[in-house]
Amino acid sequence: MDKQYTLKNTNYLKKISALVLATTMAAAGTIAILPGSTASVYAATTSQKVNKSVVNVQVEGKAVATQGMLSKAGKTLVPLKDAAKALGATVTYDAKTHNVIVTKGKQTSSYTIYSDAHTDNVFVTFNGGMLGESYDGQVVKGVSYVEAKALSEPFGYRTVWNKATNTVNFTTVGINNVTVTPTKLADPIQNKYTTVNVIYPVVSGLDNEAAQTAINKALKAHFDQYLAGMKKQVEEAGAPYSKDLSYEIDGGYRVTYNQNGVISFLLTDYQFLGGAHGDDLLTGMTFSLKDGKAIKLDDLLKSNASYRQDIKKLLQADIKKQSDTMGYSLEQFNELSKNSSSYLNNYYLNDSGFTVFFQKYDIAPGVSGSPEFNFTFGQLLKSGMNPLKDFK
Structure with a gap:
């Protein structure tokens, strides 16, 4: 059975199975069905009824041609392809993984819209890692819509809501002048049955180099300590009981706040060493960019x-x-x-x-x-x- 666990009160699916998935790209006009779905083609019209409320979408105050909408839960949904392009990102479709890939600079996010009888959601993984997050999403008439923060958070934007005009604006106004680069940590576990994929953040662009060094040291130390502990556990566990079983160790992060001279991260450590499912540990780290001290x-x-x-x-x-x-x-x-x-x-x-x-x-x-x-x-x-x- 594919491994799955829960993150932030939503089903975290490392591999989505036993679900009908619809992942589309408007340009390709394709609806992709993953293995394990029903034989009949899943069309966008089988999604739950769309809230008719129209949302205007802007990037830095400039209108995006395709409008958004409100989800049944009241979340703001934006057209994935058009909004991403307006952010200056490239959008591609991976036919092998059935994902929409959005890339801007060194930041990459992978989007999979999955559906069951009750809901549509989008699962987003970040920067080549396996860890991610679930957000609201829908497929309507061949167009994929995702919750606004599923696009703003990974690429360093704020979303500002104008109630009077029903407009959501993606903007970098107010964002700290700092760059966060995803970096892969070296794998210290050298065996054939363990996969290690730890992505950690590196901060750059600060005027205070001492503060920058302190922040980066603290972030890397967290994942270094995590991997050191996992290496010991893998050695104690020995090889899996079955040749078809492999161990998995992942690490990732999200920037949850980056304004007012403060930056805040949510770090996730995930490990699977056999059993019914893996386990994750969350860590929050918040820093002052002025002096690098933890807050x-x-x-x-x-x-x-x-x-x-x-x-x-x-x-x-x-x-x-x-x-x-x-x-x-x-x-x-x-x-x-x-x-x-x-x-x-x-x-x-x-x-x-x-x-x-x-x-x-x-x-x-x-x-x-x-x-x-x-x-x-x-x-x-x-x-x-x-x-x-x-x-x-």
Whole structure:
């Protein structure tokens, strides 16, 4: 059976099987069906009904010819091919993997739209790695639409919403003047049954070279330590029990915030050493570009002496609310947070505030993945207070 696990409360499919997949490119006019699908051709018209709300799409204020739409969940969807080209990226279709590949400079993302009886989604992998993310997506009349942030996040753009004109604008205005380059880490595990594919970020372009060195040292050290630990585990495990089985070790990252002199990363370590499925570990790392120092939530929320208790109460309410739908356990959270607030080290910044995440099994069964909870600074700080102003 193909390996699969859950990331960010969505099915993370390293290899998509037992699903009908429709991946299209408007230019080719092709609907591709992956092995394992039904014999009949899956047409775009079998997707769930499209929300008729029209979304205008812009790149740096210039209109994209093809309009977008809102998904059933209210997410902004943009035409993948036309929007990517407007960003200055190249768009190709890989007939072998049934993926749409978008490339700009050294950044590459692979998009696969997959469907079941209830939903359409797009699975995106980054920079030649195996790790990725699921977003909303649809195929309508031969055109692939993806959630706006599935295109903005990998290529370093912000998306700004204009409610009055129903317009989403991809822009680099406000983005830090820094370059993040995906780099492959050398494979220290030399055997025939282990595949290693670890992609880590390298920051460049900062005026402060000492700060740049400190950030890069910390990022690389994380993955160096991860690979060293995995090398030891592979040696202890020995060869797989079956010649048809192989081990897999992956690492990847996303830039979740890159503004106001601050950059925030979500790092993912994934390993499969046999068994029913692999396991992943998430790590948030946030830095000041001014001096290269790591930023903790305490640095951002220190003006609120009770922020730990406030976040805990908000989490308890949200976990209880989602216990039936997502399988979250308030009892597990209360036990985890009983004598410690160290779980608040697991955070990253986003355009709206910050996200606190939990590792798989911390507060829910494994099928629930790594639960995430979003907060705005306005929920925890006095009105008008900007916790990032000192980092500009």
